[in-house]
Amino acid sequence: MKERTIVNRMIAACCALAAGIAAVCAFSTCDAVADATDSASxxxxxxxxxxxxxxxxxxxxxxxxxxxxxxxxxxxxxxxxxxxxxxxxxxxxxxxxxxxxxxxxxxxxxxxxxxxxxxxxxxxxxxxxxxxxxxxxxxxxxxxxxxxxxxxxxxxxxxxxxxxxxxxxxxxxxxxxxxxxxxxxxxxxMNSPATIQREVRKVWNDRNNSDGKRPDEVTVTLLRDGETYETVTLNASNGWKHQWNGLTDGHTWVIVETDVPDSYTMSVDQENKTTTITNSHTPQQPPHTGSNIEQVARIAVASLGGGIILLLLARGVRGTRDGKRSDMAGDK
Structure with a gap:
């Protein structure tokens, strides 16, 4: 009888789980996403x-x-x-x-x-x-x-x-x-100048290099109409930035990072004449040292409390023994 009750409860739980999943899909984008195989033009x-x-x-x-x-x-x-x-x-x-x-x-x-x-x-x-x-x-x-x-x-x-x-x-x-x-x-x-300028800035998004994976320098390339015009190095000494002046107008100028560091991704923000290249890296999560210290502190407090109790008990027993000895001496 107990086994049958357990089986019935398991079946009911599975049904409830299925109903929950169906409800989530009904109120989300489960049915709203275009079919990846849909070739409609x-x-x-x-x-x-x-x-x-x-x-x-x-x-x-x-x-x-x-x-x-x-x-x-x-x-x-x-x-x-x-x-x-x-x-x-x-x-x-x-x-x-x-x-x-x-x-x-x-x-x-x-x-x-x-x-x-x-x-x-x-x-x-x-x-x-x-x-x-x-x-x-x-x-x-x-x-x-x-x-x-x-x-x-x-x-x-x-x-x-x-x-x-x-x-x-x-x-x-x-x-x-x-x-x-x-x-x-x-x-x-409307009245373009004969020459223009371009500037590149490097930004790091890696929790202040907490993993130690940030390179000392990176290279960026200025492309003119899709062809390499100049490659420069960005590092801490030049403030991770560079500016080109006197570029001939009438060309398409694009700035790209030549070699993105391992474990980093790249994003580019273009504002007027300045290109900002951000390299992002998600560091490993640090160990939960705070919680360990808290556990050690609790153990220390518990141990200290236990020691005080044992000390009081020992004194109580000693006092009892001394009292009994005094009584025995008086009886004599």
Missing amino acids: GSIAIAYSHNSSESGTTIADADISLYKVGKVSSGANFKPIAPFTNSITYPFDWSTLTDKDAKVYRDAANTLAGLIALNKPEATQTGITNTTGNLTFSNVEDGLYLIIAGAVENDEYRCESANMLIAVPENGLTGGKRALNIEPKAECS
């Missing part, structure tokens, strides 16, 4: 313009490349596809794309664009914007895409390159639109 319509407040802000004759860099995974996350699965040539932390913050995606786009400029993989599709700044990519499979718009210069303005990450279907979710319309903006100057 979509389109990306681009209306490219610059940030000028003047009229006629569309950018014509811009070379735009489309790279499929990832596929939709569970939980509306993304996993890289070849060649971006190579963590040596593409040391990018893909787990950061779970954050929906616009800055995270902007930094990710700049990081991947720099690595693409260095490694030169083949683009999925390419095109040129028309006189109204429009371009449409058709037959776009589901996935995560990087859009790279090259620099443009004409008699009116000089525009920097622009990078953007976008998912098909929209946000990587089932039911999301597959016919997407985007309006990327480029940093442009």
